[in-house]
Amino acid sequence: MTEPTGDGEQPRRPLRPLAPVLRARDRGENPDLIERANRIRRHETIREKLMARAEGRLIVLGLFFLAVFGTVGMRMGQLATSVPEEPRVSLFGSTITSARADIVDRKGRVLATNLHTQALYAHPQDMIDIPYAVDELVRIFPDLDHDALLARLSQKGRKFVWLRRTLSPEEVQAVHDIGDPGLLFATRDMRLYPNGHLAAHVLGGASFGDEGVRAAEVIGVAGVEKAMDARLRDPAKVGEPLQLSIDLSLQAATRKVLQGGIDLYNAKGGSAIIMDIHTGEVLTMVSLPDFDPNRRPRPALKGDPSESPLFNRAVLGVYELGSVFKIFAVSNALDLGLVTPDTLIDTESPLVYGRFKIGDFHNYGPTKTVRGVIEVSSNVGTAHIAQMIGPTRQKEFLGKFGFFEPTPLELVEAPTGRPLLPKVWGDLAGMTISFGHGMSSSPMHLAAGYASLLNGGHKVTPTILKHQGIVPEGERVVSEQTSRQAREMLRLVVTDGTASMGDVPGYYVAGKTGTADKPKPGGGYYKDRNMVTFASIFPYYDPKYVVITTLDEASVFAAGMERRTAGWTVVPVAAELIRRVAPLLDMRPAIEEPAPSGIREARNSH
Structure with missing residues (x-):
């Protein structure tokens, strides 16, 4: 009996050879033991061959891994002993690009630039001497x-x-020493x-993205730097x-006038916007407190985010702005033909509606x-006018001025400045x-709304470009x-009403005050905390600019008592602001009020 063999193998010896079997029978032994012994011997031979083959494969595999790890180890040793090289961007293998376009103001003056x-x-x-070097560093x-x-x-x-990402020339010399x-x-x-705090919330700031020793990618992190990041990094531009x-x-x-007003009236902060009333271009936007974008602080992890210097009150801050909104209700009724400027309105206080x-x-x-x-800023009279209009037409009217959506300003923060509306x-x-x-x-919503309402009735879209x-x-929105009638009413507020301290001789300011109690987190309103606003234009007979000024929790002791209303606090600040900026806008004070022509030429951006 033999075992079968594979193709190409030599015939195997029989498991029961005849001669040994005959000899075993002659001696009275069991011939099956011969077959068993031969089978065991054959299996041992096969096992030895398989083990030899497996050992050969393991040796080859071990040599392969030894070669791979040797190569990796040699490369790691080479990198560890060499000067660090500039990392490569994975896409197309190009080097890190740190180029970034400058940002300039409307007259070409540099606001942001790259510096070696x-x-x-x-x-x-x-x-x-490491200890000595550490002491000096x-x-x-x-x-x-x-x-x-x-x-x-x-x-x-x-x-x-790594020790420092950026050094001043003085620091470089000190390290050299x-x-x-x-x-x-x-x-x-x-x-x-180069201008430090100026336009901090407009510019936002930049930081490093991908970086190596000899190059670093400069990317925007806030403001226009972030919103226009792709444009600023575009190699073609x-x-x-x-x-x-x-x-x-x-x-x-x-900024100087607003900071002075905050200090004088003990305010927590404030904002100021000057906008071209016809183009929507934002000529100034200041939010205080602010920061130096060269050393942009980290966002606060605790406390009220609105109290951080990073918080842009002009765009992110959404507030109940108070009586500055009354001109929209009156204009809505005028435009619908429900009233005229001389229509008598019930102002008997209080107005009772249910409870x-x-x-x-x-x-x-009465x-x-x-x-x-509008002149005396009557809540009761305005509420009666709102009843004439009705909520549906009121909502439709305010929607035309953009009060239900974030402002489309080219700042990365703008989309989060969404107005807060009532559920019902x-x-x-x-x-x-x-x-x-x-x-x-937000104050930016208010600026765009006043511009659209008072420039002749054409909607403007605010822009920082x-x-x-x-x-x-x-x-056309009205x-x-x-x-024109709205402008004339707002002029009365300055000449005879609540903003009597807001007039600037020769510039014929018109505007509306707003004093709004600040809401409590749990409901209700604070009695001793408010937001004061003065929304103004000048000159009212041919308006060119909108000026929105706000102060947060301003107060002053005057005429024998503490005053918190807009007429006593923010209005004088806005008047001083107009007095300062009007000459910078090439506007000469008028000796007497020109008669309005009702005709406006197409405006070139200047």
């Missing part, structure tokens, strides 16, 4: 942690340590804002500055004309909204007559 600077790093293996850079830096530089086998060959420099680009509508001189004057009462700051008597309602827009909500409560919007050439008129 030095980065500082260390090769600990090349350092002569901490003296030059006080924010460095002495013990942590010493531990990093003294760590066994460490070949590279240490004289340690293990402290090394590399040239890179950084973003520089790097040499073409991004021109904003901001005027640097106006921005500086506005709610609406009152006025003073008792204005009736006032429509213009009188009924009769009561319509009455409270008519005098600026129950709906929250400078228009090129003639700007076409927007869609009639020319309604726009």
